[in-house]
Amino acid sequence: MDRGKTVKRIGIAADILMYLLLTAQLLCVFVGVTVHEFLGMGFFACLVCHIVIKRKVILAMFRKRSTKRSGARLFSDTVTVLLLLCCVTLMLSSMGVSRIIFPWFRYVQSVSLHRYLACAALTLAVIHGGMRGYMRAKKKKRAGVLIALGAVAALSFGLFGVPYLDRHFKKVEIDYAGKVSGDKLDWQGGRTLTVYFTRLGNTDFEADVDAVSGASLLLADGRLMGNTQLLADMLCDIAGFDKTAITLTGKKYPSSYASTVFAASEEIKSNARPPIEPIDTSDCDQIILVYPLWWGTVPNPVATFLEQSSLGGKKIYLIATQGSYGFGSSADDIRELVPDAEVEEVMSIYCDDIPDSRQRLKDWLESINTAK
């Protein structure tokens, strides 16, 4: 068989496989870590194959720097270079977060960075592939629109779809005592109450929720638990604080994660104050408030707690858990809700990092451990 044709076919097969693998990799939550890591190896093997086959085109792209190129060609070449750079950094970050194949590689260890790079790689790959069609297309405008739509879809899938699927389907099982118990701290900072809000206890879960417990829940030694609840338990184990949960007395949130997201958005729009069980804060000098970020702010039941408790003159430390980054406008919103309280800066913790946050919490408590 003609060697050129065989190489071309291998190239096309590797290209198709790369797109499929990249998409499958973003759906890591369904395939598990081991398969994810081996598929990743497959992706990079295909990439090397692609680069070897296209080496002449790639080299020509750099050599042609001095010659005049059309705008579309320039754009396409820029995307190709960015994609190459993105794939190299993605490869390094894949090794950094690897637990099975490269456990010895301890650089670029950020899971969030890894996810963002994968999302950028998919988006750039869609544009890169699309530009090949654009060059040949007769109806350029239509081809351009299709590429833009494909890129937006890939970007949205990576930025919003993947975190959503992760939160909804990932089942996290932890060894509770191993994560929560450890070195203690001699707390000097006055009487401190940890107040937390979590979906657990505030949601009408279906009987089979264990099977889908990833909806921002953990299985701690087989027991269902909320992320913020685990953080509160860690804080109390470290410094011996008392803790209490913010608990709804009226209608609870729906079992489905998506419906809860919707219900929360309705509450925010209507500035609702869902009724909660009263929490006595009179005995404490300060509060550590642990809350999940909901729509970039505090959940409305937390607003109820802040408004209905007498917190004037008290210090409030904030810990926000989130599924993306930062803490949105939550700190400013809390300051508005309790203008007489002394509201400190927020510590923001990514939800996947929560089970391994004990040391971080202890370091943080040490930094604020000053006598009242």
Ligand SMILES: Cc1cc2nc3c(=O)[nH]c(=O)nc-3n(C[C@H](O)[C@H](O)[C@H](O)COP(=O)(O)O)c2cc1C
């Ligand atoms: C209604 C709702 C809205 C959310 N909004 C955001 C958000 O705006 N930004 C974010 O990073 N995470 C968001 N998340 C994710 C949660 O903050 C994150 O999963 C948190 O760790 C959940 O804590 P919990 O298990 O104690 O409830 C949202 C989750 C829910 C249920």
